[in-house]
Amino acid sequence: MRIRLAEYKEGVVTKVSEEYEPKKMDIEFVDFVYSQNIFLDGTVEKGLETLTFRGRLASKIQNICGRCLKAVPKRLDCPFEFFYEIKGKEMIETLDDLRETLILEHPISFVCQESCKGLCPQCGINLNESSCACVPPKGELPSNGFSQLKQIWPIKNRSNHG
């Protein structure tokens, strides 16, 4: 939202609202998908040297579980409060700050539940909902991995002790 300072009276709290399309804001992640537009409700108050812009951003998202890919619907409601220096300025662009507020809501990793069993790596079935007869592949390491380690260790120990 662009705030044109000439449109606001000093010391008067003015209500503002705005609607944003998530795609245009460049805030979507593969595992954090907006299912509706983002609504801003807030107030602008112009002072002598600073402008206070506060309010809330609300929307709905689908958060995708990192293990089983299940989409979990969530309601977003992010309060924000920004202060801008306005001396010598005609306009304040708030979009970057609003975008940052929304991006901070994106969890680094999300699971639908702590005990989520995820998907079977072989048949892709959701192991929370059903089970399958797949046999897990035998050890990632080659079967002689241990005997190789045994050969390496004595050599390493010897060189460490001179």
Ligand SMILES: [Zn+2]
């Ligand atoms: Zn899950």
Ligand SMILES: [Zn+2]
């Ligand atoms: Zn399976």
